[in-house]
Amino acid sequence: MTQRLYAPIILLLVMIFLIGPFFIIVAASFSAGDTLAFPPQGFSLKWIAKVFTVESFRQSFAVSMFLAIGGTLTALLLGIPASYAMSRYKLPLSETVRFLVSTPIIVPGIIVGLALLRYFVIPVGLSITLALFLAHTALVLPYAVRVVSASLANLRSDMEEAAVLLGSSRLGAFFRVVLPNIRGGILAAFILGFVTSFNQVPVSLFLSGPGVRTLPIDMLGYMEIVFDPSVAALSALLAFLSIGIVFAAERFLGFSRYV
Amino acid sequence: MFQNRTEALALALPAAVFAALVFVVPVVLLLSEGFKSADQWTLSAYVDFFSQSLNRTVFLRTLKLGALVTLAAAVIGYATAYAIVSLPPGAKGKMIGLVVLPLMISPVARTYAWIVILGRTGIVNQALMAVGLTDEPFRILFTETAVFIGLLQLFLPLMVISLISALENLPRDAVPAARVLGANWFQVFWKVILPLTREGLVVGGTLVFTGSMTAYITPAILGGSKVLMLETLLYQQVTVANNFVSASVIAFILIVMSFAANILLKRIATARNRT
Amino acid sequence: MSDASFLSLDKLSLAYGKTIAVKELDLDIRKGELLALLGPSGCGKTTTMRAIAGLMTPVSGRITLDGADITRVPANRRNIGLVFQSYALFPHLTVFENVAFGLKLQGIGGDELTRRVDAGLKSVGLTAFSGRKTPDLSGGQQQRVALARSMVMQPKVLMLDEPLSNLDARLRLEMRTELQRMQKETGVTMIFVTHDQVEALALADRIVVMRDGAIEQIGTPEEIYNNPVSSFVADFVGFENLFAIRNGKLVAAGGIELDPAGPLPDAAGLAWRPRAIALGAGPFTGTVRGVSFAGGTREYLLESGFGTVKAEADVSVPGYPLNAEVAFDMPISAAAPLHRFG
Known part of the structure; x- marks a missing residue:
């Protein structure tokens, strides 16, 4: 008897702890009151509407989208060839390369942001936007390499040799045979990279300037000044966006196979 | 396996050079600042750092919270993961999905919710006053407790996922066999489950510990300036005090502790294995 | 160039990093022959095949095909x-x-592409499967697709890596005949x-037995089967009783010497198949330590004074029970003389 109840009770409690706060955020964002509170005071859509009118949110949303899409694409552009070299070639110094492309996952993001600020932005005059772009690309690179490497490992390498023996160049074999077969893995890497970059805070902390800051940093800043439910509304919207993307990916691709 | 080294290097170098230039070089430069004073190699910055009681408090608090969150995540993680792997396949997949789901949501949003829950007029205080346990609202927000709760919620999924994959690889009959041999549940866990899942525990533990130690958002929102942790202290040192040397010291401590946690957990795991 | 050396390997040496896989291999392959490279894993046969295909660059030596030096010609x-x-x-x-892949790369399209791919699919009996994705096919069908994919290119040489090893017994026979046809x-x-001598003997016109990166023997299936030149080849093709010849005596595997039953030929060793051992009479005796029924014959494991001897006798002859003493x-x-031993 006790054993039969064990699983449901544990899982219910843990899920309330993990997911409950998210529902509170969603509920609070429909509040009619002017301060963040639960249970919400009345029902209105005004805070959700307000999110779209705050100029800085719009700007920082654009920055974050640019970083998440551009940074992840760049990371893939760098990461796919590197993964391919590591999985298919006798690569000299392969351990060093592997270490280099995976360190961004080991080192705390705040340190990376600070290092870029200290050595690129301040002395060299590198623009904040570019610094953010470099930082986010570096941050996503390990994920890109890991996911793409995993799908390459599942792909037999004699397929490329077969293509070459049928007259294809090695580069041609990559595009004709390898790429079409790791498309799912690449898309999974893209989504993982996008979500990681979009939600990333520490790396961007030091990298903000006039008109250029990421959305999570902007939200943190807004919270310090105004304590209304608009951040809750924005959080809820973003959460639904992330969940929507992941669900679609899982549904159409079996995303979780790759992560 | 292709033999052409030039081709291999041409493919791998862009990523390696990028990571080296954007990442490794600046970080190493930053870390080296903490060991230098007037172009001399010295540890004086570290001596200075630890001579201030605030810094010592923050350092110990970061370690303590990291350890406590890891311990709590391990205990709750085992209970949750064991419950999940014993579910039928369909329900199991959905549960895993629900555990992973929070990881996709912005940590800012996830942490923000706790303000509503733990604040002076938050749900917890409302409930406590409603049942008459207290007349005055408790101060929960901006305490270590709030940071602990926030970190645990943030990182528990990582532990659960690591332990689920470890438990899935458990030999099917190990637990029933131990039960048949007369072991009670505590003995089963200690003698069978723990030794056989220690790698999952090490992976999960490392993720949770380093995650907690290097989290910024949670201590910033739920701890504020009252409950500084190393990351928030680092931020203050740069933005308020403009002290890059001190920031470098903190950065180095964070990196060392991350690596040390990984090595230590591996040690613990193998030590248990030998007995 | 003559037809006898359509494809020539000339002092070909191959290596993986510092590990030598094939040393100074010389081999002439005739136009239109069906040649088997036979040997245990690690003997260099696959490496040789990959070098011929161009998937690996030789350390030294030359490969010529149809009169042209192709040593440095890229695989494609x-x-x-x-x-x-x-x-x-x-x-x-x-x-x-899949079958059209190579033809398309040659710029062939339209009707000619369809015609040639259809002809290729027809020749392997897969016309009905044209629109299927390959993972949905059985192993045997997949192999036929691979065969058609190579054959539509009208290659000068077609190589096959362990072509029968992934097939079950029935398909194996079918594929063997098909390849020959x-x-x-x-x-x-x-x-x-x-690595399977039965496969090589059944399929090939000529067999090259390889060992440790070098050729041990080249010959027709009959030659290899009946006249192995060395103890290695003899062992590989089923001569299970091997004796070295030293100072006019036979030396068994355990090092025990015995006097031969007659004058020895000028050779380094002698090999008997189990069938060649005559049971019932003779100068040697052994104890039956194992009997197994193998359809038309019984196989015996005899423990003799000089080691274990494997013998085989028709079931029509009365059998010997376990532990019986047999002369x-x-x-x-009946022995095959070996030119090299060890």
Whole structure:
């Protein structure tokens, strides 16, 4: 008897702890009151509407989208060839390369942001936007390499040799045979990279300037000044966006196979 | 396996050079600042750092919270993961999905919710006053407790996922066999489950510990300036005090502790294995 | 160039990093023959095949094909076909697209493409599967697709890596006949790599037995089967009783010497198949330690004063029970003389 109840009770409690706060955020964002509170005071859509009118949110949303899409694409552009070299070639110094492309996952993001600020932005005059772009690309690179490497490992390498023996160049074999077969893995890497970059805070902390800051940093800043439910509304919207993307990916691709 | 080294290097170098230039070089430069004073190699910055009681408090608090969150995540993680792997396949997949789901949501949003829950007029205080346990609202927000709760919620999924994959690889009959041999549940866990899942525990533990130690958002929102942790202290040192040397010291401590946690957990795991 | 050296390997040496896999190999392959590279794993047969295909660059030596030096010609311009052991089909393409892959790269399109791919599919009996994705096919069908994919290219040489090893017994026989038929019809020079002597003996016109990166023996299946030149080849093709010859005596595997039953030939050793051991009478005696029934024959394990002897006798002859003492003979005339031993 006790054993039969064990699983449901544990899982219910843990899920309330993990997911409950998210529902509170969603509920609070429909509040009619002017301060963040639960249970919400009345029902209105005004805070959700307000999110779209705050100029800085719009700007920082654009920055974050640019970083998440551009940074992840760049990371893939760098990461796919590197993964391919590591999985298919006798690569000299392969351990060093592997270490280099995976360190961004080991080192705390705040340190990376600070290092870029200290050595690129301040002395060299590198623009904040570019610094953010470099930082986010570096941050996503390990994920890109890991996911793409995993799908390459599942792909037999004699397929490329077969293509070459049928007259294809090695580069041609990559595009004709390898790429079409790791498309799912690449898309999974893209989504993982996008979500990681979009939600990333520490790396961007030091990298903000006039008109250029990421959305999570902007939200943190807004919270310090105004304590209304608009951040809750924005959080809820973003959460639904992330969940929507992941669900679609899982549904159409079996995303979780790759992560 | 292709033999052409030039081709291999041409493919791998862009990523390696990028990571080296954007990442490794600046970080190493930053870390080296903490060991230098007037172009001399010295540890004086570290001596200075630890001579201030605030810094010592923050350092110990970061370690303590990291350890406590890891311990709590391990205990709750085992209970949750064991419950999940014993579910039928369909329900199991959905549960895993629900555990992973929070990881996709912005940590800012996830942490923000706790303000509503733990604040002076938050749900917890409302409930406590409603049942008459207290007349005055408790101060929960901006305490270590709030940071602990926030970190645990943030990182528990990582532990659960690591332990689920470890438990899935458990030999099917190990637990029933131990039960048949007369072991009670505590003995089963200690003698069978723990030794056989220690790698999952090490992976999960490392993720949770380093995650907690290097989290910024949670201590910033739920701890504020009252409950500084190393990351928030680092931020203050740069933005308020403009002290890059001190920031470098903190950065180095964070990196060392991350690596040390990984090595230590591996040690613990193998030590248990030998007995 | 003559037909006798259509494809020539000239002092070919191959290595993986610092590990030498093949040393100074010389081999002439005739136009239109069906050649087997036979040997245990690690003997260098697959490496040799990969070098011929151009998938690996020789350390030294030359490869000539049809009169041209192809040692430095890249793999995609050699026009050599290879059917991989795993078949290496492209899972994202249909059967038709797989077979059309190489032709399209040559710029062939339209009606000619369709005609040639259809002809290729027809020759392997897969016309009905043209639109299927390859992962949906059975192992045997996948191999036929791989075969058609290579053959539509009209390669100068077609190589096959362990072509029968992934098939079950029935399909194996079917594929064997099909490969022979295809080879006779098209006249393509075919080289296949195998570790299975039965496969090599049944399929090949000529067999190259390899050992430790060098050729141990070249010959027709009959020659290899009946006249192995060395103890290595003899062991590989089923001579289970091997004796070295030293100072006019036979030396068993355990080092025990015995006097031969007659004058010895000028050789380094002698080998008997189990069938060649005569049971019932002779100068030697052994104790039956094992009997197993093998259809038309019984196989015996005899423990003699000089070691274990494997013998085989028709079931029509009365059998011997376990632990029986049996007299036997190893007639010199029934033995294969070996030129190299060890």
